[in-house]
Each structure stands twice: as structure tokens, then as C-alpha cells.
Amino acid sequence: MSKNELSETGDASDGPLGRVQGGLSRLLGEKPTSEHALLVLFFAFGAVMFVGADGYSHEARLFPQILSAIVVVLSVLLLLRNYLPGPIRSFVAEPFQIGSDTDLSEEYGDADETESGDDAEESPSENATDGEEDELTGAYVYDVDDWVGPAVVALLSVGYLVLALVIGLIYSTPLFVAAYLLWANRPLGADMRAKLGSILEIVALSALAFVIALGFEWVAPRSISEGIWTGWEIVLPLGGL
């Protein structure tokens, strides 16, 4: 298992988290990864949509229930792919292309082998696509060097959303840019001059972000400065109900 994958999955050696991960490993037949979390999310999404459609009329219910059933079944199959019998596992887990002569089950090994191997948590597709692009295919997967970066961007985006709700987009925009640049420019340079330069840069770019937001406020027909603290107004579609 690569260092990146370790940092993504965590160390399952000891502690309560380790015991939970150990249990999940036994259940799934491989070490839990973010892909399993994604599949659980798909499963939950499908299950909620399936059950939630019960109260609707037949016409409104059928289409979402068929789709949510497909989502639930496929996510369960993908979660438990290491326990599936040969032909079904071939459909669920193995990558293939039109005209491919490669027996991919041979190429990527059996479930039993991956269970015990260090690369157990890597899906076959991840093995197949080490870089961003795999030649002559449409496959495109992200190749990430440092998992902290995506996590920070995601967290700051959530923070930006919450701030937009509370104080409006105009004021939250420069704060978001400043927060990101403070994180990205860590540790703000070695000496005082570099530190001052970084701070000035952050202030200037945050001001630029504020100007961009003001530009939207100026062009847009409605104000984007309203939040809960600044008089957020509920938008009523269909001319109000």
C-alpha cells in the first residue's frame, strides 16, 4: 500500500478506530477506503429515495423507484464484490473494453489474493490507471500527491457556504480567499520581510476577490449581500405560493 493510500485510509493497527477498521476489513474482504464511503453514500441515497417515493402516486413513484433500486443493488454489489461468484464479480469488479482480449481476472488476481495483499484496498481500476490518463482509453482518475490539500479545499468550501448563509456572499468571499491563502502560504515565509510580503499579498488578493464579488452585485439584478445576519430573503419560485 502506498503512502498516499495509507494517509487516505488511516492506520488500522490499534485503537478503537483500528478495531472498527479491522471489522470492516473482515466484512468487506479488503481494507476500507474512501471508495467504500462513496458506495455507502450511494446506497443511502438510493435507499432513502426508494423508501421516500412510497407516498407518491404510481406515475410519480415508478421512475425514481426503478432508478433507486438500481443504485441500491449496484452499490451493494460493488461493496461486496470480493464475495461474489465468478460471472457476477466479472461484471461488477473487472474493468474491460470493447475488443479487449485480456483476461482481467488473471491480470488483477483473485479476491483471495487481494484480501491478504498490501494493495488490498486498491480497486482494479486504480491499479490500471496509475496516472491521470490511461493511454487509449477514456479513463480519467485523479492522481493526488497530498491528501491534505483536497481536504482543506473541501472544508473551506463548506465554511464558505456557511458564511454565505450567515453574512452573504459579498462579505464571505474575501474571507474565504484569505483563509485559503493563509493555509497555502504557510508558514508565511522565513523572515519578517517575506512574512510581510505574504500578508500584503493575501490582503491584496482578498481585496481583489471582494471587488469581483462587488462586480457580481453590480451586474446581478438581485443583491448577493444578504445573509441571516444581513436580512436573508427567502426566494419563492413560481411567483410565490
Add this chain to the structure above:
Amino acid sequence: MIDVVSAALAVTPLDVSNVDVFFGALEQLLEPGTLGLIFAGILLGIVVGALPGLGPPLGMAIILPLTAPMEPSNGIILLISVYSGAMYGGSITAVLINAPGVSSSAATTFDGYPMSKQGRAATALSISATASAIAGLFTIAALIIFSPALIALILRVGTAEYFLVAVLGLAMIVVVTKGSMAKGLLAGAAGLLVTTVGTAQMTGERRYVFGPESLRFELIDGISFVAVLIGLFAIAEMMKLAGQQGSIAQTDIEIGGGVVDGIKETFARPVTMIKSGFIGMFVGAVPGAGATVSNFIAYSEAVRSSDDPGSFGQGNAAGVVASEASNNGTVAGSIIPAIAFGIPGSSSTAILIGGLLMHGLTPGRSMFDAGGELLTTYVMLLALLVGNLIILLFGLSMVTRLGILTRIDTNYIIPFVIVLSFLGTYVLDYYLVDLLTLVVFGIVGFYMVRHNYSVIAFVLGVVLGSIAEDNFWRGLLLGNDDFPVIGSYSIFVDPTQRPLAAVLTLLIFVILFGPFIKRWFDGKRRASNAD
């Protein structure tokens, strides 16, 4: 099927109404405002394509909400100009720092970067601009010349065949993208499921509308596919970029070589350029394949047909010609299935379809109907033609100054792309739920791409979900009451009444199940040989 094809080929290019529409489009194109939009879109596309980590889908996703107040044809022109410009822009970083700005320029690095290291960066960039523009010009020109036959063919495809072509396209997206079929199907189904939130078309019932009062009001309109697109292509891409290192030029790059040399080198290889352009065009028309696939196929073909294959990878100009001609040729090929059948050849064309829908234009026959939106289609094609001329002029005149784009720190790009995504998404409808959608689908999209769940299939589901549900119900209403789905489907596969439908149905089965059946037979054969 033979009837349809022969009828299409029999149509004369002098169809008066189509010619009138063509000249109407030309008139609209020559308006200063339209030309200004093309110029702005191409420049923006070049910048977006040249910045490492960005690319055509991201540029188009950010621009998409900003086109909302525009006339539909102008909005589409801006989007498609960004697309075309970004296809060329990706070559700049590929040549200068060995990091393609877009994945469709990946093969350009093989010979473009060695040329740069040999002090011939300006020559490589000139080859890139010339090959991109010339290939873009002749593939679009070919499309316009053959448009009468294409229009006749598309207009003669019946409703049932139309539906089956869409299913065929979906099937191809699932299988062309390398990865498990189950993942592709899951992504597509989840995308379709997202569109069921909101008001049901058939009954007007509110589905999955919950939460606080303000959220419920906003959900009545459903989940905005524009917000989903921006989340998937902007937020997810920025998360990826924040996790990558080494995509920025660390030192000043000396751009040596000559512009004129580059033009001469390109025109000295007309066969490679024409062949690669058309490879790009035809591969680009295959749903799910896109410019990256055509890029590598064209490069491989250039190596195969060369008298000196060993020189490739060491700064052979033919490698840059093949790569760049193919990726701009892809643009022409990929827009036809997108606007005719709503099937995207790539992420960029998926966003283009989103743009069409946002402006009230439905991909399909009306886009090729003289009484419908044929004018918009022609304006789009002509805009691409002009856009390629701008690429040629701008690319050649700015060759020595393009290095500056490679020195922009991604840490400045990331927060501003996110800011533009938030602001652009919000001003569409002023719904808070759109911002929530943006963030949620950005994070989910990041992990989907990370684990090879087809994001194109997901986007296709989100963009075309309401049309799919509408067609689903039409099918059921036509079908047998006892066995609705089977009953309705039988109208599509009667080989005596609908031969094209039968062929399409067969193709869908071959594409989806062929590899499994072949593998099963191979296993049987191996087992019998072992006995």
C-alpha cells in the same frame, strides 16, 4: 436503415430553406458583438487551457451561468469558443513545462517538450497553433459542407430510433470509459435519480421536497443541473489541484526557435495533419471517447506510418502536428452527437448540452430543422470556423509571451475558481440550495473521479434526466397494459417494421454483453482444450 441512408444521400445540398438559414447564420456571425464574443471566448479558453489543472470543462462550467442573461445563440457561441480555445491552450504547458494543461494535449508532451529543451519552444508552439487551427478549420468546413446530408439523415430518424440511438450512446459511454460496467451504470443511474427531486412532470406532485421552509421552496424547482456541473468540474478539479504538486514552472522559460519555422514544419506534413484532424473528428464523435483517446490514436498512427519512428519522443515535429491536429479536430466530431442526440462525446460536450438546455434549446431534431434551431447550429459551426482563425493569429503572434501562463501559482488559481463558481452558481436563481448542491457534488465528484466512476455518465443522467423520464412515460403509455415495459419495447425491435431500430437494439446488446459472452466462450474453449 438503407432507405434512411439513401434518402439522406439523395438530398441535394441546394435545399433552399437550409441555404437561407445558413446565410442568416453568417449574417448573425458577422455582427461585431458576436465576433467579440468569439474572440473573448477563444482568449479565455486559451488561458484556461494553458493553466495547469484547469481545462475546457472547467472553463465552460464557470462561464455557463454567466451566459444565462445572453441570447441563446450568443451564450452557446461563448461556450463553444471557450471549448475550442482551451483545446489549443492545453498545448502551451505541454510544450513549455511537460505538463499538459488539458488531458487531450498529453501526447503533445512527447515531442513538444523535447523540442522546448532543444531550444525550439517557439517552433513547437507555432506548430501547435498552426496544426490546431488548420485541423479545426478543415474539420468544421467538412461538417458544414456535408451538413445537408447530415441534416436529412437526422431528420429522418424516427422517435423509436432516436431513443435507441440515445441508449446506444449511453451504452458506449459506459463501456468506452475503462473501468467496471457496474460503476458506469451506477453513476448514470445516480445522475438520473438526482433529477427526480422536485416537481414530477406527469402529475405535478412534489417529490423529495423536505427540510426547512426556505429549502422546500427552493427544492420545488428540483436540483439545478448547472450547479451539479460546476460542482463536478470546478470544485472537484480544484480539490484535485490542491493535492497535486509540481505543475508550475519553477524558473523562467526561454522560448527559442522561430515562428516561421513552425509554420513551415506544419505545412511540410500535410498528410499527418489531415489524417490526424479526421482521426480526431471521427473518434470525437464516439460517445465517451473524447479528445484524449483521439490524441493518442493520432499520435500512434503518426509513429506507425513514419519512415523514422525512432525519432518520435525526441522532438519530432510530426508528433506535435499529429497530437494538436487531432484534439482540435475532435471538437467538430464531438458536437454532432451532442446536439443531434444529446449524447456527449466528452465532459466538455456534456456541459455544452447543459448550456443548450439552460437556454431552452433541446438537443435533437429541432437543432437541424430549418423551422427550428438550425440557425443556432449553423452559427455555432461558423463561430468555430472563425474561432480557429483567431487561434491561428493569436497563437502565432503571442508565442514568445505565452510562457507567463505557466508561472501562475495554482494556489492563486484555486480560491478564485471556487469564488467564481459560488458567485456564478448563486446568481442563476439566488437559491441557497444551489450552493449546497455545488459543494456536495464537488466533494462527491472528486471521489467519483478518484475511483473511476464515470463522471460523464453521471452528468448525462443529471442533464437529461427529465427528458429520460418523459420518454419513459411515453414508452409506457404506448405499451401493453399487462406488461408495460416489454409491451412498449416491442415497438422498437420489430425487424420488419423498423429495421434500423432492430439493428440499433442488436448493437446495444453487442456493446453491453459482447465482452462477457466472448469471455464466457473463451473460458469454455480453454476448459475443453485442457480436457
